[in-house]
Amino acid sequence: MNIRLVLLFLSCLMVLSCNEDTNTTKDLETSENTSQNKKITAKTIEAITYEDYALSSEAEAEVVTWERYHELATQxxxxxxxxFSFFxxxxxxxxxFIKEFDAQMPSQFRTNPIISRNAIIETELLKLNENLTIDNISRDEKLLNIKALFISFSNxxxxxxxxxxxDFYSKIQPE
Structure with a gap:
């Protein structure tokens, strides 16, 4: 009777240990896949969809002196x-940079809608900086922050x- 119990115990132990090896292999594969998925590549960022507004030729002529705007566009x-070096x-x-971005804004653009868009850009820049420097933030959250920054700049x-x-249409007087 004792031999049967010992054999039963050993066979259960053997079955359980075989099962653990497969789990360990799956865990290693999963951790390798997650480390691969954590990387944000140019293709990943390129796949982000949003409405991107460009400046008109008149607007480009007006922001020519706003150096920090051009630097942000470049970044x-x-x-x-x-x-991600800047962010x-x-x-x-x-x-x-954010203080200089605000200070250098041309006076004609100091309207409530544009000031509020600047505040949103500042918030998104700080949020993206925080999420990129913290390791335990998910890749999807980082991508959402990148998309939010793109949208805020486009807005x-x-x-x-x-x-x-x-301004152009308000100058036109009816005859």
């Missing part, structure tokens, strides 16, 4: 190529275009 083009860098440099362009168009 966003780098972000589209999966270069996951030192928070103090990013805050300094700023839209408001600038709209402001200049409204």
């Amino acid at each position: 966003l083009s780098y972000l589209k190529k999966a270069d 996951n860098g030192d928070i103090d440099l990013l805050k300094k 700023l362009n839209y408001q600038i275009n709209k402001k200049l168009e409204d």
